[in-house]
Structures are given as structure tokens and as C-alpha cells.
Amino acid sequence: MNETEPTTLYGLIDANNFYVSCERLFDPRLEGRPVVVLSNNDGCVVARSQEAKDLGVANGTPWYSLRKQARVWGLEARSSNYELYADLSARLMRIVADHAAFMEPYSIDETFVRLPARRLDPQRFGERVRDDVARRLGIPVSVGVARTKTLAKLANHGAKRSPALAGVCDFGRYTPEQATRIMRSYPTTEVWGVAGRTARKLTLLGIDTVADLRDADPHEIRRRFSIVLERTVLELRGIPMIALDEHPPPRRTLVTSRMFGTPTSDPDVIVAAVSTFAQQAVSRLRRAHCVAASAETHASSSWFGDHPVFIRATCDFTSPTADPLVIVRDVTRAIRPRILPGVRYNRAGVTLVGVQQEWQPPLGAPEDSGLGEALDHLDARFGRHTVALGVAGLKHHDFDMRQDALSRRATTRWDELAVVSAHG
DNA sequence: TCTGGGGTCCTAGGACCC
């Protein structure tokens, strides 16, 4: 690399404890206290405040097993409020976009960026982003900057972990010796793309730390693992192998799947759930202006029972479609005969497959019922979920999830606005 | 009693074709 050529630098901006931070934004009493956010159905912990992490609460812990101790600790729990999080996420991305040359949103709470070509000190860049998001949104973020996406991820971990860095880590500031020392202090599981299975296999080869992985033979890694892990090794050496993708291809599958609040053996309830989930999936499909080629439906009993049951049915549509009438009909017809009597189902879902941009149906293709368009209009005029097909239109269902501690959707619902009062 | 939801990519193996 030519020293005079400005190197491309990647940044990773990641919100701290995003769901908890969202909850705190509209309920400041949660500030400074241990807080967790629960999965759908109030099942298990999916996000924790720093205070909750310090208490030793692990992600994935079932809430029922914590409830008692939570009272002793003063641990607060909230049901997940994805409508709120999605809206705040969009605001976060808009703010970051003001600072970046290119950006690639990576998940609901993080985005990769390419730093502006204008030589701005990476440390200053990180501080500006952090401060601007804090000022305009009120959510704390951490920033990692490095020559590859994998290193930017690692730098971001460091920025979060080390209070002295105050949320910004420019990996390029370290000497080779310092970088090696840091990488020796982290296990391989801290690397983007390495989880338990791979880490265990790496340990057998004597590769325990990030530094070990960086120094491993890439060809050997490719032979024993995959091309993906080989790229990771090179990225850890500062060689960019994973490009920034500003226009990721549209999704190919679209899933709506959920546990039931109460398990059921009643085929009518299961079919009603499938019908409801199918309509939610179609609604997302239509908002993306896409059609689907086929669908898969599944239902299952608890994984933790003695004899877990999993049923599935697939259906290919005559031609790719976004017609709720067709999709709901085919999906429910496919699954009903597969339902086994006497099994307590506690989960169902619909996956739309072969999702693609809207296309012109060929001559002779079955006609669209026009119902989807009508529902879109009603949604736009009267709000979502105003009208639905069949039993999905009812307000309450036997399969509804439990959400005992749901916060307000303060930024997307007029009737759930935050109320602020001042006392003189 | 009670254990999330929504995605991606890679690999291996089988079917099928010439």
C-alpha cells in the first residue's frame, strides 16, 4: 500500500443496548437502573442495560426464571416494542448518513460507513457522529474505525468495552505491537463471523485468540473451514475482502412466525393463526412492492417437550403473486390436513419464498383479485390493521402473544404520544 | 406452567443433461 494514497477507512456505528436505550428515551426513570427487554411473548431476555449485564443477566435467559430475583434486584422488564425501535432506527440512520460518504445499514441498530475522502481524523469523525446522534436522537452509540469491516467491528467492541475510549475506537492509532497485544486479549468468538462451533474447532488447532486467527495460514483455514473464514483471516490483517454494499439486493425470503400466548390443539385456531401471519407477511411484501413465487407454512409444539412435533407444507403459486386472497387461501389449505390431533402446538409461521420485484404477469396468468390494493388503500387512509381477511380481522385471538409490559409507541401512534409536564 | 424472530451465505449431495 502506498503511504501517500489515502486508505479507505470503514466505520461501524452501533447503538449501545439499543432496545433498552429506546425504552429509556420515553421513560427516563429507567436511566441508571438495570433494565431488560423481552422477546415476543415475554419469553426471554433479548436486550440488557449495562447495569443488567453487571448483575450477570445473560441474553436468552427465560424471563420466568428471572422474575423472582428481578424483584430483589429492582430489575425492570419491558415487552419488545418493535414499532418504536424501527422508527428510532430509521432516525438513527438518517443522522449517520449526514456524516458518511457511503453507508450500509447492517441491522436495526448498526450501520457500516465509509469515511469521507476528505482527510478527517478518524478519531474526530467518531466523536462527531457520537455527539450528533446524542444531541439529535438521545441514544448513545459507539464507533469503531479501521481498514476493514471485520476490524471496524472489533474496534467497536473495544469502544464499548473500555470506558477510557468514551465510545470511539480508531484501530489505526495502535502500533503493530499494541494491536497484537489487544488481539491476544480477545478470544476468537469476538470476531465477526466466529461463533461457538467454529471457535471449538479452532481451539483444536491451537487457535484461541484473535491474534492466533489473524496469524493462521489462510489456505489451511479455507481447506478446513470455508472461504468465508479465510476472508476473515485476511480482513484481520487489514486486507479488505468484504466490500461495502450500499445497495444490498432485495430480500429473497420474508418470514412471519410467532409463538402463541397459549398452546393449542384446535385446528381452527392454528389455521386462524396461519391466516393472520400470512396476511402480515403479505402486507410487508406489498409495502416492498414485491411478489412471491411460493410459500412455506409451519407449526410446531414446544422444543422442550418429550416429543417435539414439527409440521410443514409448501405451496407454489400458479404465478408469482402478492394477492392476499390467493396466498392466505393456498397457505391455509396446505397446512390444515397436516395438523396432527392431540398435539399442543405453540408456534406457527409463514415464509414467503422467491420474493422478487413486481413484474408484469404473463398473458393467461390468473387475475389478481384486487383485494390487496383495496386493503393497501384502507391501511393508508385509516391506519394499519383496520381491515383483514376472515378471523384475522378480530381484535383478540386465542393465539395472541403475551406482552405484559409494553411501552407506548410514542413516535408512530398519535394516541400513544409521550406526555411531558413541567412543575414550577 | 412459562425458553424470540428474521435474516444470510456456504457446502454437500442428488438429479439430470450432454
Next chain:
DNA sequence: TCTGGGGTCCTAGGACCC
């Protein structure tokens, strides 16, 4: 005695991400 080789497409399963 000893059985081609290369290509594509599809599916299932594994591993990972947040």
C-alpha cells in the same frame, strides 16, 4: 476388473448474524 467428465439446478442442513 476396475465404470468419463463437466455442467446446472435444487434441496437440506449447518453456521452465523443481530
